[in-house]
Amino acid sequence: xxxxxxxxxxxxxxxxxxxxxxxxxxxxxxxxxxxxxxxxxxxxxxxxxxxxxxxxxxxxxxxxxxxxxxxxxxxxxxxxxxxxxxxxxxxxxxxxxxxxxxxxxxxxxxxxxxxxxxxxxxxxxxxxxxxxxxxxxxxxxxxxxxxxxxxxxxxxxxxxxxxxxxxxxxxxxxxxxxxxxxxxxxxxxxxxxxxxxxxxxxxxxxxxxxxxxxxxxxxxxxxxxxxxxxxxxxxxxxxxxxxxxxxxxxxxxxxxx
Amino acid sequence: xxxxxxxxxxxxxxxxxxxxxxxxxxxxxxxxxxxxxxxxxxxxxxxxxxxxxxxxxxxxxxxxxxxxxxxxxxxxxxxxxxxxxxxxxxxxxxxxxxxxxxxxxxxxxxxxxxxxxxxxxxxxxxxxxxxxxxxxxxxxxxxxxxxxxxxxxxxxxxxxxxxxxxxxxxxxxxxxxxxxxxxxxxxxxxxxxxxxxxxxxxxxxxxxxxxxxxxxxx
Ligand SMILES: Nc1ncnc2c1ncn2[C@@H]1O[C@H](COP(=O)(O)OP(=O)(O)OP(=O)(O)O)[C@@H](O)[C@H]1O
Ligand SMILES: [Mg+2]
Numbered sequence: 001x002x003x004x005x006x007x008x009x010x011x012x013x014x015x016x017x018x019x020x021x022x023x024x025x026x027x028x029x030x031x032x033x034x035x036x037x038x039x040x041x042x043x044x045x046x047x048x049x050x051x052x053x054x055x056x057x058x059x060x061x062x063x064x065x066x067x068x069x070x071x072x073x074x075x076x077x078x079x080x081x082x083x084x085x086x087x088x089x090x091x092x093x094x095x096x097x098x099x100x101x102x103x104x105x106x107x108x109x110x111x112x113x114x115x116x117x118x119x120x121x122x123x124x125x126x127x128x129x130x131x132x133x134x135x136x137x138x139x140x141x142x143x144x145x146x147x148x149x150x151x152x153x154x155x156x157x158x159x160x161x162x163x164x165x166x167x168x169x170x171x172x173x174x175x176x177x178x179x180x181x182x183x184x185x186x187x188x189x190x191x192x193x194x195x196x197x198x199x200x201x202x203x204x205x206x207x208x209x210x211x212x213x214x215x216x217x218x219x220x221x222x223x224x225x226x227x228x229x230x231x232x233x234x235x236x237x238x239x240x241x242x243x244x245x246x247x248x249x250x251x252x253x254x255x256x257x
Numbered sequence: 258x259x260x261x262x263x264x265x266x267x268x269x270x271x272x273x274x275x276x277x278x279x280x281x282x283x284x285x286x287x288x289x290x291x292x293x294x295x296x297x298x299x300x301x302x303x304x305x306x307x308x309x310x311x312x313x314x315x316x317x318x319x320x321x322x323x324x325x326x327x328x329x330x331x332x333x334x335x336x337x338x339x340x341x342x343x344x345x346x347x348x349x350x351x352x353x354x355x356x357x358x359x360x361x362x363x364x365x366x367x368x369x370x371x372x373x374x375x376x377x378x379x380x381x382x383x384x385x386x387x388x389x390x391x392x393x394x395x396x397x398x399x400x401x402x403x404x405x406x407x408x409x410x411x412x413x414x415x416x417x418x419x420x421x422x423x424x425x426x427x428x429x430x431x432x433x434x435x436x437x438x439x440x441x442x443x444x445x446x447x448x449x450x451x452x453x454x455x456x457x458x459x460x461x462x463x464x465x466x467x468x469x470x471x472x473x474x475x
Contacts, residue, residue, distance in 0.1 A: 054381060056377060056380065056381065081385060085383045085384070085385055088380065088381055088382065088383040089382070089383035091381075092381075093378075095374060095377070095378065099372075099374035099375060099377065100378075101375065101379075101393055101397075102397065102475055103400055103471075103474040104474075112392065113379075113382035113383060113384060116384065116388060116392070117382075117383050117384070145474055147473055147474070147475055148473065158378075161382070162382070165382060165383065
């Protein structure tokens with residue numbers, strides 16, 4: 001269980017929508033504290049793979065194992081629901097479009113799940129909200145509603161909401177690609193800070209600079225397979241696969257080249 | 258003979274009491290229709306077929322037949338089955354269920370229209386499907402149907418006059434009683450109309466308040 005390697009392990013992940021094979025036998029591991037970027041063209045299956053990790057998009061076949069426990073266990077419906085809710089509490093997820101709860105204040109967005117699932121008191125919840133929001137630089141907005149926030153602020157609240165459950169793994173699906181360029185950096189800073197705190201993270205991103213500066217390892221996906229993976233230096237500067245090179249030539253900024 | 262409104266103040270008690278009964282019937286039926294509407298919507302969307310079907314039949318019954326007939330059935334008809342409800346209760350049940358069916362249609366549509374990302378975000382945090390519906394999806398759906406449900410509630414206020422036929426001495430029936438004694442139908446029906454109008458204004462004010470309060474939460 002405490003093996004820092006294979007903290008997250010995906011074995012032979014396959015996913016099909018009817019005839020369309022979206023994931024074709026993908027296996028990968030993530031170490032504890034490691035930060036892995038998944039890059040690749042649109043439609044290559046990045047989101048599908050990420051969402052399979054907390055079983056939001058169940059795999060057709062294959063296994064997801066987190067800290068020694070299989071996430072997508074084969075259980076009778078009721079037991080499975082209990083099990084998966086338990087597993088999901090340990091995995092934070094951040095979406096491209098934030099998905100904040102618009103009918104709840106920033107404070108309640110952050111504390112709803114801990115209150116409901118961990119039974120913490122109102123006082124503890126307030127403290128938790130203050131802590132988590134301070135962490136993402138959103139303390140002054142604690143009593144605002146999501147509709148009163150900018151995109152970058154919404155995304156930072158969404159990160160605080162996920163962190164409030166004290167997850168051992170964080171998943172990011174293009175967390176900054178719906179943001180105005182000038183707001184991207186605020187969110188990136190929060191993610192960098194998490195990286196420094198040794199959070200284990202899997203990050204789907206189109207921002208190559210960010211991947212290069214923050215991640216320990218980069219996976220390049222295309223057509224439902226992992227074409228190539230390695231440290232950012234190798235993937236971005238000396239990729240071995242032609243498909244990787246072709247993709248990067250279109251997506252690397254001048255700084256990187 | 259001309260109009261003579263000076264007879265009206267003599268029936269102040271009757272008039273006030275009638276107005277209060279109308280408000281009581283309307284508020285009680287509105288609450289029943291609101292919570293009943295949510296419950297019916299959840300059943301229609303998520304319950305297994307064996308439960309859903311009888312409820313579908315029930316909805317059809319309440320939408321496809323006159324409210325007047327439903328009130329007769331509940332007040333007079335149920336007596337034969339040994340269920341003898343006070344007129345007020347029978348009236349509230351009839352009005353409440355009738356409008357619950359209409360509200361449920363609105364709420365169903367609104368539940369389906371809530372962004373899928375809301376359920377996903379809630380499930381991702383570890384909430385169960387039921388918890389996510391209760392705390393995330395349904396509150397947003399309800400918020401979205403406040404304006405049309407408000408219109409339904411105004412219709413409910415007007416239809417509350419129908420419970421006069423089963424003997425609830427609300428606004429309309431109490432006016433009729435006063436008319437029986439004075440033979441002044443115009444004066445008392447006009448007074449009744451004015452009272453409905455003011456209750457209506459009150460309801461609209463409450464609705465606008467609710468809408469203002471929920472404006473931030475979209
Ligand atoms: N619910 C679904 N039903 C059918 N096909 C789907 C569904 N979800 C995704 N797909 C298909 O699966 C493929 C992979 O989708 P996915 O969202 O994982 O790609 P992605 O790499 O995240 O792309 P992007 O960079 O555009 O987000 C696409 O061809 C997509 O059309
Ligand atoms: Mg995607």
